[in-house]
Amino acid sequence: DVYTTDASGLAATRATFDDPAGHVILPEIISKEPLGPLVRHGDHEWGDVVRWSLMALIAAEELGITSANLGEMAAGTENPEINRLLGSEGTLGEMLGLSADWAKNAIASQGNYGEIFAKNIGEDTPVGLARGLNAQWTEGGLLYAPPFR
Numbered sequence: 001d002v003y004t005t006d007a008s009g010l011a012a013t014r015a016t017f018d019d020p021a022g023h024v025i026l027p028e029i030i031s032k033e034p035l036g037p038l039v040r041h042g043d044h045e046w047g048d049v050v051r052w053s054l055m056a057l058i059a060a061e062e063l064g065i066t067s068a069n070l071g072e073m074a075a076g077t078e079n080p081e082i083n084r085l086l087g088s089e090g091t092l093g094e095m096l097g098l099s100a101d102w103a104k105n106a107i108a109s110q111g112n113y114g115e116i117f118a119k120n121i122g123e124d125t126p127v128g129l130a131r132g133l134n135a136q137w138t139e140g141g142l143l144y145a146p147p148f149r
Contacts, residue, residue: 006033008121008129015126032133049096056103059085059145060112062136067111074104084148092148103148113143 003010007025014020037054039047060066063082065073074086083089086107087100096102110116117134121127135141 004030006031006035007132008035008127011121011127011129015128020126020128029132045097049098052092052096053103053106054113055145056085056106056148057113057116058136058143059148060103060107061114061143062138062145065107065112067107067115070104070107074101081148090149 003013005013007029010025014023014025017023037050039050059081063079063085065082065086070086073082074088076083076088080089084092086104087093087102091100093100093102099105110119114131114136117129117131118124121129123130131139131141133142135143137144
């Protein structure tokens, strides 16, 4: 028997089977479809918060900000992008209607994008997904965030 859908759907379905190891997900990708957060049409402020929160988690991973080193990084660094992201410099939070440390709070909650991926659907979870195209652009994936300016 064969079943097709996107890789995340296959992995999630396989994780619910009585014998997940008895089912193989083939590595070949026959189509790509971007999946991401969705907000109600017309709610532009909430849409901005959701999009920039995702971008903050992606940027945090690229910049080496983790749940383990967040306190140290938030105290200030020589990197202005890290400082802007974590709220010790600039007014990005204010532009979104949020506090200056909004991204720091998001990262403190569950970690950066990579940490969240690993904990919830990564290779060491029942879902067992490899990062693949969900890796940072520097690691052969498609993920990157715009500059935090």
